[in-house]
Amino acid sequence: MKEVTIIFKEIALENFTNIPQAVLAGANRIELNDNLSAGGTTPSLGVLKESSKYLQEKSIPLVEMIRPRGGNFVYNDLEIKMMETDLFEAQKLGIDAVTFGALTQEGEIDEDAMEQLIAASSGMQVVFHMAFDDISSDKQKESIDWLADHDVDRILTHGGPFEIPIMDNLDSLQQLIDYADGRITILPGGGVTYENCDEIASKLGVKELHGTRLIDLA
Incomplete structure (x- = not known):
């Protein structure tokens, strides 16, 4: 066991409704989504504006989910264009960070799409979200290399299949941390x-750490 102080408790929230309560309860970074039941999609511009304004006044970083739909992370050109448009809007609002991920049909990083999205994220931190867990384990280390080489700041990962409790994934998470x-x-x-x-x-x-229940909002 290591003596560690958690610096960022990043809470994934849907809409603006729970943000003030989460901040009062100790959340100090917010990932803003719509449709969390589908794993999170891009919030509306109106919700994003009000959330950004509120959190900037509190000096709390905001991470915006950039995902045009639920389902897989294989996007066509039109969907990438939609994501790019959302990234430009995030830039205008001074959003701190954006989170997205694009994969090929073969379950590898879609390098062309990611380069396009990273370029549209200039001035913001970039997070590669849990699309990472859909990458086969034998490709994850080279994916870490690619993301690090392209100035991605963080990789959000469960460390294995989502149906396995995270406490059972700690060994694989440790391997990823050590490799990174x-x-x-x-x-x-x-x-x-x-x-x-x-x-x-x-x-x-x-x-x-990241989660929807990282802080007791009861």
């Missing part, structure tokens, strides 16, 4: 709660 070696942040998520976050942070030595 500080070149890019590995952000554990999916099943991280206010009840297990301290244990996960201590075992992995991480200072950032």
Whole structure:
């Protein structure tokens, strides 16, 4: 066990409704989504504007989900264009970070799409979201290399199939963290709660965690 203070408790929220409550409860980074039941999609511009304004006043970073639909992460040219438009809007609003991921039919990083989206994210941190967990395990290390080389800041990952509890994925998460070696942040998520976050942070030595239940909002 490592002595670790969690610096960022990143809460995934839907819409503006729960943001003030989450901030009062100790959330210090917000990932804003629509449609969390589908894994999160791009929030509306109106919701984004009000959320950004509120969080900027509180000096709390905002991460915007950029995902045009639920389902897989294989996008056609029109969908990439939609995502690019949303990224330009995020730029205008001074959003701190954006999270997205694009894969090929073969389950590898769609390098052309990602280069286009990263270029449209200038001035914002870039997070590769849990599309990472759809990449086959034998391709994940080279994917980390590619993302680190393209100045992506973080990879959000459950460390394995989502149906496996995150506590059972700690060994694979540790391997990813060790391989990344500080070149890019590995952000554990999916099943991280206010009840297990301290244990996960201590075992992995991480200072950032992500979840919908990372703070007790009851």
